[in-house]
Amino acid sequence: MTPGPDPTDRWSQLSSLLDTLLETPLEQRAQVIGQLSHGDPARRAELERLLAEIDREAPLIDAPAAERFGALFDDPTAAGFPEVLAERYRLSREIGRGGMATVYLARDLRHGRDVAVKVVSPMLASALGGDRFLREIEIVANLRHPHIVPLFDSGSAGGSPYYVMPFETGLSLRQRLARDGPLPIDDAVTVLRDVSDALAHAHEHGIVHRDIKPDNVMLSGRHAMVTDFGVAKAIVAGSTEARLAPTDPNASVEARAEADTAPTTTQGVAFGTPAYMAPEQIVGDPQIDHRADIYAVGTLAYELLAGRPPFVGATRDDVLAGHLSRAPAPVTTRRADVPASLAALVMACLAKDPSDRPQTANELVERLERIAGRGRTERAPLERRARWLTATAVLTLIAAAAFLIERQRAAGPNASWSARWALARVERLTDFPGTEVDASISADGQRVAFLADRDSVFDAYVTRVGSEQFTNLTSGKYPQLLNEDVRNVGFSGDGASTWIRVADIAAPASVWLAPSDGGSFRPFLRTAVMAAWSPDGSKLAYHETTPGDPIYVADRDGANPRRIYVAEGGIHSHHLSWSPDGRSVFFTHGVPPNDMDIWRIPVAGGQAERVTRHNSRVGYPVPLDDRTLLYTATASNGTGPWLYSLDLGTGTTQRVITGVEHYISIAASAEVAGQPRRLVATVSNPTVGLWSAPIVTGVAGEDSARRLALPTARSAAPRFARDGTLLYLAARGGADAVWRLAGDRATEVWKAPDGAIDGAVAVSPDASQLCASVRRPERSTLYCVSTTGTGTRPVAQSLDVRGAPSWSPDGQWIAVAARDGPAVHVFKLPVNGGQPVRLVDSVSANPVWSPNGKLIVYSGASRARIVPLKAVTPDGQPYPIPEISVDRLGDSYRFLPSGDKLVVKLGGFRRQDFWSVDLRSGQRRRLTALKPGESLQRFDVSPDGKQILFERVRENSDIALIVLPPR
Amino acid sequence: MAQDIAHVNAAESLDDLVATAYGELRAIAHARLAWRGAGGTLSTTALVHEAYLKLAGQSPSKWRDRGHFFAVASLAMRHVLVDFAKARETLKRGGTRRRITLDDDAIAVDDQADALLQLDEALARLAASEPRLAKVVELRFFGGLGEDEIAESLGVTVRTVRRDWVKARVMLRHVLES
Numbered sequence A: 001m002t003p004g005p006d007p008t009d010r011w012s013q014l015s016s017l018l019d020t021l022l023e024t025p026l027e028q029r030a031q032v033i034g035q036l037s038h039g040d041p042a043r044r045a046e047l048e049r050l051l052a053e054i055d056r057e058a059p060l061i062d063a064p065a066a067e068r069f070g071a072l073f074d075d076p077t078a079a080g081f082p083e084v085l086a087e088r089y090r091l092s093r094e095i096g097r098g099g100m101a102t103v104y105l106a107r108d109l110r111h112g113r114d115v116a117v118k119v120v121s122p123m124l125a126s127a128l129g130g131d132r133f134l135r136e137i138e139i140v141a142n143l144r145h146p147h148i149v150p151l152f153d154s155g156s157a158g159g160s161p162y163y164v165m166p167f168e169t170g171l172s173l174r175q176r177l178a179r180d181g182p183l184p185i186d187d188a189v190t191v192l193r194d195v196s197d198a199l200a201h202a203h204e205h206g207i208v209h210r211d212i213k214p215d216n217v218m219l220s221g222r223h224a225m226v227t228d229f230g231v232a233k234a235i236v237a238g239s240t241e242a243r244l245a246p247t248d249p250n251a252s253v254e255a256r257a258e259a260d261t262a263p264t265t266t267q268g269v270a271f272g273t274p275a276y277m278a279p280e281q282i283v284g285d286p287q288i289d290h291r292a293d294i295y296a297v298g299t300l301a302y303e304l305l306a307g308r309p310p311f312v313g314a315t316r317d318d319v320l321a322g323h324l325s326r327a328p329a330p331v332t333t334r335r336a337d338v339p340a341s342l343a344a345l346v347m348a349c350l351a352k353d354p355s356d357r358p359q360t361a362n363e364l365v366e367r368l369e370r371i372a373g374r375g376r377t378e379r380a381p382l383e384r385r386a387r388w389l390t391a392t393a394v395l396t397l398i399a400a401a402a403f404l405i406e407r408q409r410a411a412g413p414n415a416s417w418s419a420r421w422a423l424a425r426v427e428r429l430t431d432f433p434g435t436e437v438d439a440s441i442s443a444d445g446q447r448v449a450f451l452a453d454r455d456s457v458f459d460a461y462v463t464r465v466g467s468e469q470f471t472n473l474t475s476g477k478y479p480q481l482l483n484e485d486v487r488n489v490g491f492s493g494d495g496a497s498t499w500i501r502v503a504d505i506a507a508p509a510s511v512w513l514a515p516s517d518g519g520s521f522r523p524f525l526r527t528a529v530m531a532a533w534s535p536d537g538s539k540l541a542y543h544e545t546t547p548g549d550p551i552y553v554a555d556r557d558g559a560n561p562r563r564i565y566v567a568e569g570g571i572h573s574h575h576l577s578w579s580p581d582g583r584s585v586f587f588t589h590g591v592p593p594n595d596m597d598i599w600r601i602p603v604a605g606g607q608a609e610r611v612t613r614h615n616s617r618v619g620y621p622v623p624l625d626d627r628t629l630l631y632t633a634t635a636s637n638g639t640g641p642w643l644y645s646l647d648l649g650t651g652t653t654q655r656v657i658t659g660v661e662h663y664i665s666i667a668a669s670a671e672v673a674g675q676p677r678r679l680v681a682t683v684s685n686p687t688v689g690l691w692s693a694p695i696v697t698g699v700a701g702e703d704s705a706r707r708l709a710l711p712t713a714r715s716a717a718p719r720f721a722r723d724g725t726l727l728y729l730a731a732r733g734g735a736d737a738v739w740r741l742a743g744d745r746a747t748e749v750w751k752a753p754d755g756a757i758d759g760a761v762a763v764s765p766d767a768s769q770l771c772a773s774v775r776r777p778e779r780s781t782l783y784c785v786s787t788t789g790t791g792t793r794p795v796a797q798s799l800d801v802r803g804a805p806s807w808s809p810d811g812q813w814i815a816v817a818a819r820d821g822p823a824v825h826v827f828k829l830p831v832n833g834g835q836p837v838r839l840v841d842s843v844s845a846n847p848v849w850s851p852n853g854k855l856i857v858y859s860g861a862s863r864a865r866i867v868p869l870k871a872v873t874p875d876g877q878p879y880p881i882p883e884i885s886v887d888r889l890g891d892s893y894r895f896l897p898s899g900d901k902l903v904v905k906l907g908g909f910r911r912q913d914f915w916s917v918d919l920r921s922g923q924r925r926r927l928t929a930l931k932p933g934e935s936l937q938r939f940d941v942s943p944d945g946k947q948i949l950f951e952r953v954r955e956n957s958d959i960a961l962i963v964l965p966p967r
Numbered sequence B: 001m002a003q004d005i006a007h008v009n010a011a012e013s014l015d016d017l018v019a020t021a022y023g024e025l026r027a028i029a030h031a032r033l034a035w036r037g038a039g040g041t042l043s044t045t046a047l048v049h050e051a052y053l054k055l056a057g058q059s060p061s062k063w064r065d066r067g068h069f070f071a072v073a074s075l076a077m078r079h080v081l082v083d084f085a086k087a088r089e090t091l092k093r094g095g096t097r098r099r100i101t102l103d104d105d106a107i108a109v110d111d112q113a114d115a116l117l118q119l120d121e122a123l124a125r126l127a128a129s130e131p132r133l134a135k136v137v138e139l140r141f142f143g144g145l146g147e148d149e150i151a152e153s154l155g156v157t158v159r160t161v162r163r164d165w166v167k168a169r170v171m172l173r174h175v176l177e178s
Helices: A007-023 A026-037 A041-054 A083-087 A122-128 A131-141 A173-180 A185-204 A231-244 A251-261 A291-306 A316-325 A340-349 A361-372 A391-411 A415-422 B014-036 B044-058 B066-091 B109-129 B131-142 B147-154 B158-177
Strands: A089-097 A101-108 A113-120 A153-157 A160-166 A217-220 A223-226 A425-428 A436-441 A447-452 A459-464 A470-472 A489-491 A497-502 A510-515 A522-525 A528-533 A539-544 A551-555 A562-565 A572-578 A584-591 A595-602 A618-623 A628-633 A642-647 A652-655 A662-668 A677-684 A687-694 A716-720 A726-731 A736-742 A745-751 A756-763 A769-775 A781-786 A793-795 A800-807 A813-820 A823-830 A845-849 A856-859 A866-872 A885-887 A893-895 A901-908 A911-918 A924-926 A935-941 A947-954 A957-964
Touching (some): A007 A026, A007 A041, A007 B109, A007 B158, A089 A113, A131 A153, A173 A291, A185 A223, A291 A340, A291 A361, A340 A361, A436 A677, A539 A572, A551 A584, A572 A618, A584 A618, A618 A662, A628 A662, A687 A716, A716 A756, A756 A935, A823 A856, A845 A893, A856 A893, A885 A901, A901 A935, A911 A935, B066 B109, B066 B147, B131 B158
Parallel strands (some): A436 A662, A642 A662, A756 A800
Antiparallel strands (some): A089 A101, A101 A113, A153 A160, A217 A223, A425 A957, A447 A459, A459 A470, A489 A497, A497 A510, A510 A522, A528 A539, A572 A584, A716 A726, A781 A793, A845 A856, A935 A947
16 A cells, blocks of 8 residues: 555555455455546556455464464573584584474584484473483483484583484474375384384383384484484483472472473373373383383374374373273274284284283384285385385276277277287286386297396396296396496397396496306407397397497397498487387487487388487387387476387377386387287386485495485485575476475475476576576477576577586576587577577587686586596686596586585496595595495585585386287 | 453452463463473463463452453463563574564574564554454464454454454554555
């Protein structure tokens, strides 16, 4: 409203205007506004704004003051981080505060790790009577167990007891419940097993937890860990001592507090959380033993499965009364799919009389392991588990196949395929922990080969379909078996031999052969990446890694090679596959990983022709017959890869299976009349998350790496802004969007207009703008937008950009790679318009501007997946740097803030670590020792140079067998 | 049952009542907070109801009815919070003031005292021209009361309470911006 000259006038005017609007029925308000504005557009706009304000929420005052401003209740004298601790721990920030303690994130200077320092509030400390608390805590410090969060240190600082624990960035079980609701049965069983295992260990040492609840269980990778062991006991011990020594004048406040909040008896003190307290704990039974924890596990299990604890109520007393005197409703009444054995165990734990419960935590562990039906120790991460081949997935397949039939009929077509897809049967062939990829099937459909990291490195396995026996052919002897861009394993024409691609990351590949039933590998084709035998077994096609990936056709034993195709330098040809008539070879062609399509070339010689038009991550062409081609590809919005079918006659493309699972590879047996046709696919449900590792003087191990707790699934491609916020990519149901994390709050700020964000965003030095390459099948464009998601605009539309851009530190320029002719080159372009300038004339990509503005590091032409790093000054002069070669996948290099060192990602596939490299001396230092098996992709270094934030991908893949009935 | 809490019976002045409620709320708040654990929150509603059960049980004669108590307790709760905030601000040295808006949905720990004082002041300004609207905000925001209880306390209908809340929200937004 326009302020009137007299404030009283102004408020009364506003008041009566609001009265008028509020008294007008909704549908007539527009009309009333029309009348009130008397045709004055400015006045009308004001009134419309006012109308919008009527419906506007007021988050600041929507929750009661004591909740919104809860920090005001905290004891202000507790605010300080004890000075005595400053020598050992450098305070980062306060991460939580409650009546009991203040929790700080700090740096343990002696050991170079992040820790949580919990300082008991002085108010409570005075009530606790000091030393007893610490004595109890120290007993717990001796506990060492994989499922117990260890106590690093404890002591007393300025009269306040404190204790130090590892800083966990994973979700607590409480947060996971809040985010996802009740857990899948398998996950719940896993968590309960881990918690019971931790309790069994503690109970053996005579330690009872007394406060088991979702807040005290942390999810860390694939484990659940119990935290705050012994704290409850220590508090009770401390306060009991204080009570026995009433001469302490400070104890009175707290004693009164206890009298008000915790039902006490003359024998003891009750401490715990009402929803999870055992009856004997509530009445303060001094004889309380480990079976109180078993009761708490029952309440925890109940909540994990049913989404709520067994007893809830409006008041604390209601809840406590439930534990004391009411029978809990059977958990199956709240969740029907809880298996009977599990439900029985949960209800037994909740028995009122301790002697009616399972008597030891070990018994719980055993029963839970039986329920899980497996004794193996390796498990998929709890955060998200691959569980793709459920009945639903099979149904999806059948439904999708039915859809395909309809489409094919409409397209005029190949009725036999439709009928066969409709009757397809899908089975899971492998159930290994970890990743299984790149499945091949022999022409006779009897054998399947694939790579798996079951034994920590990737090995080649062969199985006979139906045998459930797997032979590890390589047993760790060949370290670099997996290259995600090519086919790495397969069968000879007769299936008697299995081939693998043998390569060191820096050496050319060769193809080796071994008997499929086991035996040693021997070199077969010295310069080939893969081999594909023709359908009649008489000929062999393979490609090399020399520039242009030349394709050869040779005799079945590799003799008499004849080159049939070579692309320009920088263009790759992978995934060779013969047409059923043996006359042509299909292959993927382009710039891996994301600029690929399927091409075909006649074996007898002639022109290669492009057959698909995705220009995305396309792989594994599999001709099912002379007109149907199956393959994997990512969609134009960046999702997938999915399985597609192309009708070569009509050019019609469709997605074959419409589940959420990714199809990473596909292969098929030969068609034999009267026989079922077998296909094998690698199906995955990947876990993608952001992790941080500290940059310390030593090497940061896996135990110091932490997963960031973010509200988004599949968080990737981190970029720090200088204002301390973090920008990253995450998908919610579809294509990636840009998210912004400020403090603890993540919000989606921008989604590409159409198409997928390529690489990562770049943030302007003043943190106000971001830009990103947006991929489309035809042409990719650079967009800039504010970091709050407003003002989207394309920049330098003449450039067909590739990958992540990089902002100059003065904010005036953006460096980005773009396709220019057949190859990709690095350009710089003025942010405020003007012509792009080509900075590098040779093949170049992934520019990263140094923080001091003096140079731009980029990657040169790749060989296999290896790219050399080079540098150029902003005016295009070559700038000498030491020799560094890195993997092409994801970001491989970022600057440390000083600008004289890079953090680079080195190592083989899924065995990568971060190193720093001094750009003057070339000196390298290893920064991390992370566990292998997961792929590290895009990353960034924090503006203070103290941590690396990286995207970690775990495929969670399995091999599926798809059986189509005989023709 | 329309009433004005300024018209209290002679035996007990409003100030005394508020002081009694104030002491009780502080004590209960402290007791609860001592046990809530890190990151826990305090339920104002539970607090006020607990105080009611306690005080009404002790001396039923002082309180005309539940509505009367809630009105007093909300005012007391406002005093409790404002006092905490003032104590906090005197501990704080310097620092810049950030203007709050009704759209803020999380206030940093260090800014809470200042934000609450800004809100208290804005509410006082609103009360100068629209006392009932300010009272609705006080009952709901400081007292944590539901619409029924606010209606009972002010002797108006629930519908009026809803309408007042909407109007108060807009007015308060303008007061904060002015």
